[in-house]
Amino acid sequence: MSLALDPAAQDLLFREAHTVRTFTDEPVTEEQMQAIYDLVKFGPTAYNQTPLRVVLVRSPEARERLVPLMSDANKPKTAAAPLVAIFAADNEFHEELPQLLPALPAAKDMFYSERPVRERSAGMNSALQAAYFIVGIRAAGLAAGPMTGFDHAGVQKEFLDDDHTPLMIVNIGKPGDDAWRPRAPRLAFDEVVTTV
Amino acid sequence: MSLALDPAAQDLLFREAHTVRTFTDEPVTEEQMQAIYDLVKFGPTAYNQTPLRVVLVRSPEARERLVPLMSDANKPKTAAAPLVAIFAADNEFHEELPQLLPALPAAKDMFYSERPVRERSAGMNSALQAAYFIVGIRAAGLAAGPMTGFDHAGVQKEFLDDDHTPLMIVNIGKPGDDAWRPRAPRLAFDEVVTTV
Numbered sequence: 001m002s003l004a005l006d007p008a009a010q011d012l013l014f015r016e017a018h019t020v021r022t023f024t025d026e027p028v029t030e031e032q033m034q035a036i037y038d039l040v041k042f043g044p045t046a047y048n049q050t051p052l053r054v055v056l057v058r059s060p061e062a063r064e065r066l067v068p069l070m071s072d073a074n075k076p077k078t079a080a081a082p083l084v085a086i087f088a089a090d091n092e093f094h095e096e097l098p099q100l101l102p103a104l105p106a107a108k109d110m111f112y113s114e115r116p117v118r119e120r121s122a123g124m125n126s127a128l129q130a131a132y133f134i135v136g137i138r139a140a141g142l143a144a145g146p147m148t149g150f151d152h153a154g155v156q157k158e159f160l161d162d163d164h165t166p167l168m169i170v171n172i173g174k175p176g177d178d179a180w181r182p183r184a185p186r187l188a189f190d191e192v193v194t195t196v
Numbered sequence: 197m198s199l200a201l202d203p204a205a206q207d208l209l210f211r212e213a214h215t216v217r218t219f220t221d222e223p224v225t226e227e228q229m230q231a232i233y234d235l236v237k238f239g240p241t242a243y244n245q246t247p248l249r250v251v252l253v254r255s256p257e258a259r260e261r262l263v264p265l266m267s268d269a270n271k272p273k274t275a276a277a278p279l280v281a282i283f284a285a286d287n288e289f290h291e292e293l294p295q296l297l298p299a300l301p302a303a304k305d306m307f308y309s310e311r312p313v314r315e316r317s318a319g320m321n322s323a324l325q326a327a328y329f330i331v332g333i334r335a336a337g338l339a340a341g342p343m344t345g346f347d348h349a350g351v352q353k354e355f356l357d358d359d360h361t362p363l364m365i366v367n368i369g370k371p372g373d374d375a376w377r378p379r380a381p382r383l384a385f386d387e388v389v390t391t392v
Contacts (some may be wrong), residue, residue, distance in 0.1 A: 002230075184297060
């Protein structure tokens with residue numbers, strides 16, 4: 001193995017980690033979410049735009065509004081997870097850029113004056129941050145159940161606004177009984193990587 | 197700290213890791229790239245679609261074709277990096293789905309029969325995988341310099357085809373002199389996370 005990361009960390013983050021569909025009742029605390037954020041906030045994005053925004057669905061009332069918007073297969077998982085997080089892209093992220101990119105405050109107007117450009121950039125960069133966040137959930141000793149099967153327009157209307165596009169919804173908690181399916185196959189290196 | 201991941205691994209992957217702009221001459225080997233891929237291939241994507249494809253630019257001839265397609269600020273970095281990787285989304289990823297998702301081989305036709313749907317899905321999921329890959333580069337004790345500033349249509353024409361959309365280009369190697377700028381600020385937890 002040519003990796004500097006120790007094998008236990010490799011297992012925790014990737015090799016032994018799984019997308020889970022059942023959870024124990026153990027709650028996910030605000031302190032855990034803070035610790036995850038304080039780690040993964042350092043992951044790189046273009047011009048440090050960091051467009052990911054997160055809505056934590058903690059109240060029973062909010063959970064009741066969310067579950068009907070999930071696909072049928074995702075309803076019971078979302079109803080039962082200790083914590084559910086809505087990941088969204090902030091299409092107006094450029095408003096924060098002067099603060100986030102003090103080396104080039106003009107980037108806000110140089111690159112991001114047009115909304116369609118911002119939407120494309122926020123879509124890609126919030127997906128990068130979603131992946132860092134999934135890694136961070138695992139770094140906290142928790143498991144993630146990311147889902148894209150939901151009524152995106154409905155979730156945007158019910159929990160977000162016109163400036164925030166939902167990206168995925170993630171169940172978070174400790175794995176429960178029969179929490180994951182057998183690992184699905186992955187493509188071989190040579191099927192993914194070519195050299196020129 | 198509420199994290200299970202040990203602090204050295206937190207530093208390696210996030211806290212002490214930086215986007216780099218200079219590198220030493222030490223080469224990045226095929227074995228290192230294999231080890232990175234064999235770790236990050238396990239990162240989750242929707243329906244295990246794993247649409248990321250990677251072109252490693254190793255020959256001087258290919259490097260000479262790539263550098264002029266980079267933005268001016270990225271040309272010298274891309275010319276000097278030990279290894280340059282083009283990350284792309286495979287918009288025809290559904291062809292591999294029956295192999296990748298044996299639990300639901302019908303997903304290929306149920307969800308992904310239309311090209312625009314595939315392009316959106318490949319864009320988001322290849323970005324997730326790009327983030328896992330950046331984490332993996334750091335796990336290998338290397339540094340990444342991801343860039344979106346390049347002629348996307350030109351790179352697609354020169355190195356890819358109509359079915360593969362370039363996502364980012366990543367310089368890879370050991371950090372050199374003055375390799376990074378001071379860390380830019382990050383948003384506070386309360387600016388990113390709301391609770392309902």
